[in-house]
Every structure is written in structure tokens, then in C-alpha cells.
Amino acid sequence: MTVQSFFPPQRTLMGPGPSDIHPRVLQALSRPTIGHLDPLFIQMMDELKSLLQYAFQTENEFTIAISAPGSAGMEACFVNLLEPGDKVIVCRNGVFGERMRENVVRCGAHPILVDNAWGESVSVEKVEQAIQEHPDAKVLAFVHAETSTGALSDAKALGHLAKQYGLLTIADTVTSLGGVPLAVDEWQLDAVYSGSQKCLSCVPGLSPLTFSPAAIETIKARKTPVQSWFLDQTLVMGYWSGQQKRSYHHTAPVNTLYALHESLVLLQEESLTASWQRHQQMHQQLKQGLEQLGLTFVVKEEERLPQLNTVRIPEGIDDEWVRNYLLRQYNLEIGAGLGQFAGNAWRIGLMGYSARTENIALCLKALEDALTQCKR
Amino acid sequence: MTVQSFFPPQRTLMGPGPSDIHPRVLQALSRPTIGHLDPLFIQMMDELKSLLQYAFQTENEFTIAISAPGSAGMEACFVNLLEPGDKVIVCRNGVFGERMRENVVRCGAHPILVDNAWGESVSVEKVEQAIQEHPDAKVLAFVHAETSTGALSDAKALGHLAKQYGLLTIADTVTSLGGVPLAVDEWQLDAVYSGSQKCLSCVPGLSPLTFSPAAIETIKARKTPVQSWFLDQTLVMGYWSGQQKRSYHHTAPVNTLYALHESLVLLQEESLTASWQRHQQMHQQLKQGLEQLGLTFVVKEEERLPQLNTVRIPEGIDDEWVRNYLLRQYNLEIGAGLGQFAGNAWRIGLMGYSARTENIALCLKALEDALTQCKR
Numbered sequence: 001m002t003v004q005s006f007f008p009p010q011r012t013l014m015g016p017g018p019s020d021i022h023p024r025v026l027q028a029l030s031r032p033t034i035g036h037l038d039p040l041f042i043q044m045m046d047e048l049k050s051l052l053q054y055a056f057q058t059e060n061e062f063t064i065a066i067s068a069p070g071s072a073g074m075e076a077c078f079v080n081l082l083e084p085g086d087k088v089i090v091c092r093n094g095v096f097g098e099r100m101r102e103n104v105v106r107c108g109a110h111p112i113l114v115d116n117a118w119g120e121s122v123s124v125e126k127v128e129q130a131i132q133e134h135p136d137a138k139v140l141a142f143v144h145a146e147t148s149t150g151a152l153s154d155a156k157a158l159g160h161l162a163k164q165y166g167l168l169t170i171a172d173t174v175t176s177l178g179g180v181p182l183a184v185d186e187w188q189l190d191a192v193y194s195g196s197q198k199c200l201s202c203v204p205g206l207s208p209l210t211f212s213p214a215a216i217e218t219i220k221a222r223k224t225p226v227q228s229w230f231l232d233q234t235l236v237m238g239y240w241s242g243q244q245k246r247s248y249h250h251t252a253p254v255n256t257l258y259a260l261h262e263s264l265v266l267l268q269e270e271s272l273t274a275s276w277q278r279h280q281q282m283h284q285q286l287k288q289g290l291e292q293l294g295l296t297f298v299v300k301e302e303e304r305l306p307q308l309n310t311v312r313i314p315e316g317i318d319d320e321w322v323r324n325y326l327l328r329q330y331n332l333e334i335g336a337g338l339g340q341f342a343g344n345a346w347r348i349g350l351m352g353y354s355a356r357t358e359n360i361a362l363c364l365k366a367l368e369d370a371l372t373q374c375k376r
Numbered sequence: 377m378t379v380q381s382f383f384p385p386q387r388t389l390m391g392p393g394p395s396d397i398h399p400r401v402l403q404a405l406s407r408p409t410i411g412h413l414d415p416l417f418i419q420m421m422d423e424l425k426s427l428l429q430y431a432f433q434t435e436n437e438f439t440i441a442i443s444a445p446g447s448a449g450m451e452a453c454f455v456n457l458l459e460p461g462d463k464v465i466v467c468r469n470g471v472f473g474e475r476m477r478e479n480v481v482r483c484g485a486h487p488i489l490v491d492n493a494w495g496e497s498v499s500v501e502k503v504e505q506a507i508q509e510h511p512d513a514k515v516l517a518f519v520h521a522e523t524s525t526g527a528l529s530d531a532k533a534l535g536h537l538a539k540q541y542g543l544l545t546i547a548d549t550v551t552s553l554g555g556v557p558l559a560v561d562e563w564q565l566d567a568v569y570s571g572s573q574k575c576l577s578c579v580p581g582l583s584p585l586t587f588s589p590a591a592i593e594t595i596k597a598r599k600t601p602v603q604s605w606f607l608d609q610t611l612v613m614g615y616w617s618g619q620q621k622r623s624y625h626h627t628a629p630v631n632t633l634y635a636l637h638e639s640l641v642l643l644q645e646e647s648l649t650a651s652w653q654r655h656q657q658m659h660q661q662l663k664q665g666l667e668q669l670g671l672t673f674v675v676k677e678e679e680r681l682p683q684l685n686t687v688r689i690p691e692g693i694d695d696e697w698v699r700n701y702l703l704r705q706y707n708l709e710i711g712a713g714l715g716q717f718a719g720n721a722w723r724i725g726l727m728g729y730s731a732r733t734e735n736i737a738l739c740l741k742a743l744e745d746a747l748t749q750c751k752r
Contacts, residue, residue: 030406068444071626072606205629250447253581
């Protein structure tokens with residue numbers, strides 16, 4: 001078999017990620033590769049670190065990008081902070097809360113589950129109750145923005161609650177970073193990871209990560225080695241630290257890091273506040289249009305993520321038919337439901353560069369057409 | 377602080393990787409991002425799988441690319457094949473053999489070490505002796521091409537030896553894939569991983585991986601869960617399998633996979649045999665030139681990797697001064713020594729697109745100049 005070069009079409013990406021990539025990010029991606037120990041690359045990495053500190057709103061010295069997708073970032077938090085036997089309060093209101101539980105178990109630690117229905121935020125009251133019932137818990141883990149449901153949780157309240165009781169926090173900000181307010185230091189969050197392919201408009205493959213001084217202390221005081229060599233951040237610290245000579249850990253994904261750097265330069269140019277506002281404004285536009293089409297939201301208004309709109313699929317409408325039609329006729333991707341929502345909800349992303357008026361106009365017009373065609 | 381866009385210089389990469397990226401690969405990298413569940417992306421992934429099967433010379437159904445660098449590919453082999461208490465014969469003749477040992481320990485398994493000096497191949501005799509002394513060993517792990525030293529080991533003999541005694545093999549082919557003969561099926565290797573950034577001329581960030589039917593059986597018969605969620609290949613099988621509906625595991629690094637696809641299309645166009653020959657021919661050219669400069673090789677001739685030339689730094693020559701001079705004056709990167717070889721050897725890579733006459737000419741002329749300048 002002879003395989004030809006692959007030329008993908010130009011899609012408009014309005015699913016749960018990857019989102020549309022900013023053209024400047026794609027340009028940065030294909031700049032000449034240099035060595036991962038090149039002094040100019042190291043300088044770029046230092047800049048990347050300060051750009052990530054800005055995005056996370058933190059002064060954490062340990063602020064990096066894991067050389068793998070968000071799920072590796074999640075695992076990095078758990079394998080570094082936990083030791084066998086530790087108790088972790090895990091908030092579960094969608095796919096990613098459940099994935100956190102799996103991570104806890106695979107570390108030999110014990111998850112205490114705080115469940116909320118899919119589409120709901122994490123209940124701060126329930127979490128406080130769980131903490132009181134388990135005074136020996138070490139970590140509180142939760143998802144700030146549940147990509148599987150479109151629900152936003154109160155990371156500020158959860159962060160402060162955890163500190164009040166002396167717990168460390170692990171927070172998933174994969175879909176929230178850059179799209180809704182997030183202030184790692186002010187909210188006192190300890191281990192926070194994200195993804196490159198959501199509101200940062202960068203290609204998938206990297207997981208921004210930041211550890212507070214308290215998280216670092218915990219890691220340094222470990223009695224057992226981190227079970228993953230690749231994700232052992234004690235080994236990576238040397239590589240990202242600007243003070244000392246870079247030591248080799250693994251070959252950094254050089255070009256993807258160029259892309260992340262550029263996407264963060266773009267975020268800095270727009271400013272975080274303006275980016276949050278844009279996501280909110282675009283959400284309002286989309287919401288009006290979706291409601292005019294008769295579509296209803298899964299998540300109640302005050303808990304809704306502007307950048308991820310989960311709507312119910314109307315009676316008699318064929319989920320897959322509609323998504324295929326949008327892709328075929330309009331080169332438009334919207335997201336399928338995940339888990340409990342598979343087949344009965346769509347996820348319409350307005351993340352990063354996808355959060356633009358022209359995308360919304362296309363999406364609404366195309367959906368209107370698809371719904372009409374499907375009913376025939 | 378305001379950070380500007382990053383514009384890297386055009387370097388010539390003749391270190392231990394990343395190697396020079398083929399221009400067509402960089403072009404492929406910045407093609408429009410599409411969704412990781414897009415039918416066209418899935419088609420591309422199927423092609424990628426058959427291209428990887430060609431590169432590895434295998435018909436293994438489970439042949440994929442891990443969404444992270446080679447060290448994650450290494451870890452994927454160990455965490456999937458091993459369970460706590462297993463015995464593993466680990467061949468150690470450089471940095472990556474030692475990293476294998478670390479992986480074994482972190483899996484709760486027991487490494488039996490077979491040591492060879494840095495710069496030597498793995499001794500097949502010593503390995504056989506170790507197998508005979510430890511009849512309960514489950515896995516033989518070795519590095520085909522030691523990137524830290526430039527030594528090639530006899531993967532064919534080691535593969536056959538392991539089968540003769542009923543052991544599974546884990547083979548590191550990070551630096552060998554595409555550069556020297558490798559035949560996974562014929563040599564009966566079970567779990568084989570590589571890297572994108574060496575002889576494939578692709579950007580760093582992916583780890584090609586193949587598991588034999590025997591490896592898959594072992595994984596399916598596990599009594600304990602794989603300790604890593606991200607690297608648990610039982611969860612990934614669904615995603616890469618062409619037969620069934622793709623299920624979501626993690627967001628694939630879409631653009632980097634475009635690049636790998638293109639680099640493998642290039643390999644197919646050239647043919648594996650021609651690529652192996654080119655690496656060998658270029659090595660002979662470089663070798664002549666280096667010897668004319670009075671430089672000597674660390675590895676003896678019959679065990680030498682053509683794509684990674686480790687030479688001793690002459691008396692009175694300042695390692696760092698020379699490498700900085702080459703970088704500053706010629707935009708040329710050669711590799712420093714690693715581990716035992718730090719400060720006393722250079723590693724000159726001729727991998728993939730770097731293995732060209734023009735690169736060799738530049739390298740030899742620049743080195744001649746640097747050595748003369750440094751002696752002054």
C-alpha cells in the first residue's frame with residue numbers, strides 16, 4: 001500500500017476541543033526546530049513560564065507545561081502529591097471527576113466521593129460535610145470547568161474551604177484557563193493543570209501545570225518514589241529551573257512549545273480580562289440564537305460555562321445525522337455528548353479563537369438548516 | 377513584562393536528537409487542525425498505523441504512537457507488561473538501560489542487571505547466563521541503539537534468545553528506527569518503542585510503539601490494573617482500533633501526528649533499505665573526515681551506530697567552548713556527552729534528514745575551525 005501525504009480540510013471547530021487554532025499559533029508551530037538544550041530555547045522556556053504564570057494568575061516558581069495532553073497533567077498532579085494510603089476527597093459531577101477517582105485508586109490512595117448530578121456544579125456544602133467526616137483527608141480534588149457537561153464550579157470557594165481545613169487542592173482547569181476567571185494564588189489552589197487545546201487556541205498535546213509552594217513541600221517530603229518516571233516532577237524541576245544548568249530529562253516537544261508560547265503571547269496582548277469578557281459576550285450571542293432555534297441548555301444559567309454550551313438534542317432529531325451533516329455540508333464540528341449525555345446532548349464549544357461572531361453565525365445558520373433537514 | 381513572539385534561528389541539528397526536520401514535515405505540522413474524532417482524522421490514523429507497521433517491519437495489530445516523548449513510550453512498555461513482583465533482566469550499557477531499571481523498580485518489579493561498559497554493546501552471552509540463573513524472569517529489556525554512547529546491540533540475537541527461554545522482550549529503538557535494520561516480527565520482539573525526533577526527521581513529542589500478540593495477551597491477563605491511567609494501553613486500544621467505533625481516551629496531538637504521518641510517507645518513498653544505506657554511507661563520509669581531524673571513536677567499529685557518532689574530546693580542548701562556538705558561528709548543534717561521557721565526548725548525530733553530504737561538509741569544516749581556534 002502506498003500512502004499519500006495527508007491534507008486535512010479547513011474545519012470550524014466548535015466542539016469540546018481542540019478549538020480553532022489561531023493562525024499565528026499555526027505559523028509558530030512550523031518555525032525551525034532547535035535543540036531542547038539550545039540557549040535560545042531555554043530563554044523561550046523561561047518566557048513561557050512567565051506567560052503561564054500570568055495565565056494562571058500565580059507567582060508559583062514551579063509553573064511549566066507537561067509534554068503530553070491534559071490527562072497526563074491530571075496524572076502528574078495525583079502521582080506527585082499522593083502516596084499509598086492517602087485519603088482524597090474527589091468531587092464527581094462528570095467524566096473528569098470520575099477520571100480523578102481512577103487516578104487516586106491507581107496511586108494506591110483512597111477516594112472519598114462527593115457526587116453531584118451530571119450538569120450540576122460541585123456542591124460546596126457537600127464538600128465541607130465530607131471534609132468534616134474525613135478529618136484525615138489530605139487532598140481535595142475537583143474540576144473547575146467540567147468539559148463533559150458544561151458546568152462551572154466555584155473553585156474560589158473550594159480552594160478557601162480546603163485551606164480552612166488544611167487540605168491541599170488539585171484543580172482541573174483544562175477548559176477554564178483563559179475562558180473564565182481563574183486566580184490560582186488568590187484562590188489558594190495547590191496543584192492546577194490545564195490543556196493547550198481549549199481556550200488558549202493552541203494545538204493539542206501539552207498540559208500547563210502549576211504547583212504551589214505547599215505542593216512542592218509535599219512532594220519533597222515524600223516517603224515513597226513517584227510511581228511514574230515520566231511524570232516525576234522532582235526530575236523535571238531541574239530542567240525548567242532558570243537558576244541552575246538545565247539537566248536532561250526528556251526531549252521537549254520543541255515545536256508544540258513554540259505554539260503554546262505564541263498562544264500565550266496572544267492572550268497577553270488581548271489581556272486575560274478581555275478574553276474572559278469575550279467568552280462571556282460570545283456565549284450570550286450563541287445562547288440567544290440557540291434559544292431561538294428552540295434548543296434548551298442542560299446546565300442552569302448561573303452554573304453555565306460560557307465556553308462550553310451543552311444543549312439537549314430535541315425529540316426526533318438524530319444526533320449522528322446532524323453532526324455528520326454539519327461536518328459534510330459546512331465543515332463545522334460540534335461535539336457529541338459524553339458518558340450519560342451520549343446521544344441526548346451536543347456540546348458547542350466557544351473556546352479561544354473559536355469564540356468569534358463569525359463562528360456563531362455559521363453555527364446557528366448551519367444548525368437551523370440541519371434541524372430542518374433532519375425533521376423532513 | 378511583555379513577551380514577544382519567538383523566532384528561532386535556522387540551526388543545523390547534528391546532536392543526539394532532535395535531528396533536522398524535513399521541510400515537508402514542518403509543512404504538514406501546520407496544516408489546519410481538525411477534531412481528533414473527525415472521520416478524516418481517523419482515516420489518517422489508520423494510514424499512520426500501516427506506515428508504522430512498515431517502519432517497524434511488523435504486522436502487529438497494536439502499532440500506534442504514544443502522545444508523548446520516547447521516555448513515555450518506554451514507561452508504557454514497562455507499566456503495561458509488568459506486575460508487582462515480576463523479574464526483569466535489564467541490560468545496562470548507558471543512560472537508557474539505567475532508565476529501564478528505574479522503570480522496573482517503580483512498577484514494583486525486580487530488575488536483574490546485566491552490565492556492559494559504556495560504549496560497549498550488550499553481551500548476548502552475559503544475557504544468556506543471567507536468564508539461566510533466573511529461570512523465573514518474565515521479561516528481557518534492552519536498548520537497541522544506546523543514544524548516550526553510540527553503541528548498537530544485536531537485537532536479533534537478543535530477541536531469539538528471549539524466545540528460546542520463553543521471555544518477553546522490551547526493546548528501545550528510539551535511535552535505531554529508520555537508521556539501522558530493525559525487523560520486529562522476524563526478530564520476535566514483543567514490546568518495542570521509539571521516538572519521532574531521531575531517524576524519522578519528525579518533530580519531538582511522539583513515541584511510536586508496537587506490541588506483539590504475546591505482549592497483548594500478557595496485558596489482557598493482568599491481575600492488577602496498570603498503574604498509569606494515561607499510559608494504560610487497554611484503554612487506548614479502543615481508540616486506535618479500526619474495527620470498532622473510536623472511543624475517547626485523550627485528545628490526540630493532532631498536528632504532531634500529521635507531522636509523523638508525513639515523515640513516514642517520506643520513509644516509504646525512500647524505502648527502509650535505502651534509508652539504512654544512506655545512514656551507513658553518510659557515516660563513512662563523516663568518519664573519514666573526523667579521523668582526518670585526529671578525532672577517535674569511543675565505540676569499536678563493528679558495534680558503532682552510523683547515526684550517532686561518539687568521539688573523544690582531544691586533550692586540551694574545552695568541550696563547552698567548542699559547542700558554543702559551533703552554535704554561535706555556524707548555527708550548528710552537536711551533542712554533549714551524557715553521564716559518564718559528559719565533558720569527555722561529543723555525540724555527532726546523522727539522523728534522518730540530518731544524514732546529508734552538505735551537513736557533513738559543514739560539520740567537518742566548522743569542527744576544524746573550532747578545534748584550531750580553541751587551541752590558540
